[in-house]
Amino acid sequence: MAITETAYAKINLALHVRARREDGYHELETLFAFVDAGDTLAAKPADRDRLTTVGEFAQALDNPFDNLVMRALTSLPRSAGLEMTLEKSLPVAAGLGGGSADAGAVFRIVERIQGLPDDWQQRAERLGADVPSCVRSEMAIGRGTGTELEPVDNDMSGMAVLLVNPRIPLLTGPVFKAWDGEDRGALPTGTAREIARQGRNDLRPPAVEICPAIADVLGSLNETDPWMCEMSGSGATCFALYESPEHRDRAASVLADLEPEWWQMVGLLR
The missing domain is CATH 3.30.70.890 (GHMP kinase, C-terminal domain)
Known part of the structure; x- marks a missing residue:
């Protein structure tokens, strides 16, 4: 039986850029929020990891086997492979964290199957600055490159x-x-x-x-x-x-x- 997760679209309700860093990144302060819609990931057990990409924006992914879904799968220790179908409904390079949201959905799927390793947040950070916030897909303040997350009083849920x-x-x-x-x-x-x-x-x-x-x-x-x-x-x-x-x-x-x-x-x- 397939496990399905929505890769919730990420939006920045505010995004303050504070400084350029020597490592090429930027110091940010942002308010992450998530919409209850986005891409869809379906997964079922398999002998090895496989990915099929469908949907309106599937062709925009140059190499589906090198996108964040496969990288997220590779980053997590598992006892068996997963065959995944990504329905790509979010446009690519669009400011919605689409790839990061897809990776976050992979983490939640693996969590449901067997749990996440204790260092899951560090593994998520290595995939991209938005990925840690997308794993939980809950409103939060992000600092640093966006990976330092703080809770916020969410009085906007349901808008x-x-x-x-x-x-x-x-x-x-x-x-x-x-x-x-x-x-x-x-x-x-x-x-x-x-x-x-x-x-x-x-x-x-x-x-x-x-x-x-x-x-x-x-x-x-x-x-x-x-x-x-x-x-x-x-x-x-x-x-x-x-x-x-x-x-x-x-x-x-x-x-x-x-x-x-x-x-x-x-x-x-x-």
Whole structure:
């Protein structure tokens, strides 16, 4: 019998870039949040590890056997192989932590089968800065490169979310490289709502410079009267939050009529 896990889409409700590090990474302060929708992973026991990738964005993975699903599988000690099917519903290079979310789902599958090793967080960190947060897929503050996680008062659970991407891949590296290096201050304190309201995404200006369509998406989302809207991560996906699913669904319908080529996904904050 197959075990199924959702690889929950990650969004950054705020993302403050504080400094460039000598190792090439950046010091960050971010508020991670997760949508109750994303890619889907199904796994069943096998004589060896195998991966099949299906779904709308399956072809965007250059080498399915070298993606984060297989790397996550390889990183965890197991008594038997797993045959996995990844339904790729999230766009690639989109600021949603798609690969990291997939890896997080692998960790949860292995946890359900036989448990995780005590050093699972270090193993997750070696796969990518977003992977530790994606394993639990719970709202948290991330510091350092994003791997130092702190709890936060989540008063946003259940808020309706609309994700929109102009179907333009945007690699993280060039966006960070284009950041102007100015420290604009620390992440606000308080509940998730207070941090989200008062925070910012320091990567939005360089991302818009590289991908002007992001400004078009944000402009269209702003016209739907959301509680807030912002770009996620390094882009190009943007999100809008609403107090009710009905408001969100009306907004999604309006945008679908105006820009039928844009990718959309709806859900609720976890």
